[in-house]
Amino acid sequence: MNSHQHTQELMPMYSRVVRTRLSSISIAILAAVAIAGCQSTSPICCPTAFSSDSAVCCPPTAGDIAGVRAANDAFYAALNEMFVGNITPMEAVWSHESDVSQLGPMGGRIVGWDAVGKEWRREAALKLGGKVVAENMQVVAGPCMGYTVTEEVGENMTADGKPVEVRFRATNIFRKEQGGWKMVHHHTDLSAGLIDATGEVK
Template sequence: MHGFISQTKTLCCAAAVFAAIVLSGCMSTNPVCSPSSYTGDAAVCCPPTADDTAGVRDASDAFYAALNQMFLGNIAPMDAVWSHEADVSQLGPMGGRIAGWDAVDQEWRLVASLKLGGKVVAKNMQVVAGPCMGYTVTEEVGENMAADGKPVKVYFRATNIFRKEKDAWKMVHHHTDLSEGLIEATGERQ
């Protein structure tokens, strides 16, 4: 039994170290840790640079510009901001969980075909970045148009996750609150 417990502790510790390295985006086997910039209580391995934070913010801005173009029926900017890998996902305002680039792309194309019009902006954004991964927590505020041409107010809390791919930040996950107003306006629910 003692050997099993020791082995289990070793595996758990190894898994925790692996997860910390992968999730922080640091590929070094001996990551250098520094005090957290928030409270100083936690250690942050591979601390972000100003370029990492700016890169994630720029990628987020590009996503919201692409979102507004998509509302007009233009899908090309949305294709450009997303990673095209199988591990991307979306939990959008119509509900459901969409996984994999092909499914996410299909969903964005469907929304683009609705030509909802309007505009959504990100407000009160918090950006957290590392060398290879980053995320934003924000509020999406604006309006779209229902099929009858009436405006539908939009207010969601949103989390967006980005990954650096070939020196460019790409979206890998988008998650918003559900919107009964948009579901009713479009007749779509997943």
């Protein structure tokens, strides 16, 4: 047997060894990332779960879905409180991290809790009144992130007491943090009616 033939015979065995070692290294890296994602020094807790029986890497549990649904309900309860000037519930439902964002019905793109919180306080001061509810909601959730797709339906009031219809498509994204599920993104359609009523556009 010449050296070339010997090398060819060894190649499949060598490839299997390399693949096995790379697989072990990959598993170790994933485990390290999962552990690092839940350090007690961070307010964000994102455990990673993998299931070989599912095409979804992080399959949801009933608790995850219920948690995201409850967080979404809390957001709309807070929104209606904000319409009468009470900002406290809205501050409680949001993450206060620098990566949160909002694209609201008056346009613009707001990033970071400092800016998002400031915008909610400004809107609370308008005391738009009325009520908005979430309808036709779809909930998607995993161990650390979840979102809802819904329709916001209801009405607000102009400064002179005239009703303004609210009917938006909306997406809400939530993240599991040490204080529970917190909103990290809110996105709705633009509202010509609210822009006209408030005289504001972003």
